Amino acid sequence: MKDIGAKLKEARESIDISVEEAASDLKVSKSQIANMEAGNLEAFQDIFYLKYFIRDYAKYLGLNYDELVDEFNEYLFDYTSKISLTDIEKATKKEEEKEDKIKSPYTIDYYRKTSHLKIIFLFLFLIIITTVLILVFK
Numbered sequence: 001m002k003d004i005g006a007k008l009k010e011a012r013e014s015i016d017i018s019v020e021e022a023a024s025d026l027k028v029s030k031s032q033i034a035n036m037e038a039g040n041l042e043a044f045q046d047i048f049y050l051k052y053f054i055r056d057y058a059k060y061l062g063l064n065y066d067e068l069v070d071e072f073n074e075y076l077f078d079y080t081s082k083i084s085l086t087d088i089e090k091a092t093k094k095e096e097e098k099e100d101k102i103k104s105p106y107t108i109d110y111y112r113k114t115s116h117l118k119i120i121f122l123f124l125f126l127i128i129i130t131t132v133l134i135l136v137f138k
Helices: 002-014 019-026 030-038 047-061 065-081 085-101 110-136
Strands: none
Touching: 002 030, 002 047, 002 065, 019 030, 019 047, 030 047, 047 065
């Protein structure tokens, strides 16, 4: 990522454009350009946004943007390939735990709904039977 940032910074400086001017023209903040040129991947929350930002910035500077995006994709593949399997499993478990905690009236299991209906019908049946018996033996 630092190589990509260095190429972008070198291209920007070679055509004598300031960070402020580039930020204004691309409608982004100066810190985003500075972080990208420094190769600071952690400063960006969304990798896809960063990818398109690299593409647009390279176009703006007159560079071969396809080549830089391909280089970024290779870097991203190498970066994500270094994540251990245990870290992936931990993240998967955390996501599953989050899903288990979500409860709403719309996600209640069918058997829980039917058990309430059975109790209500049983109660109504008992009321009808007692009413009939009271009327018969009166």
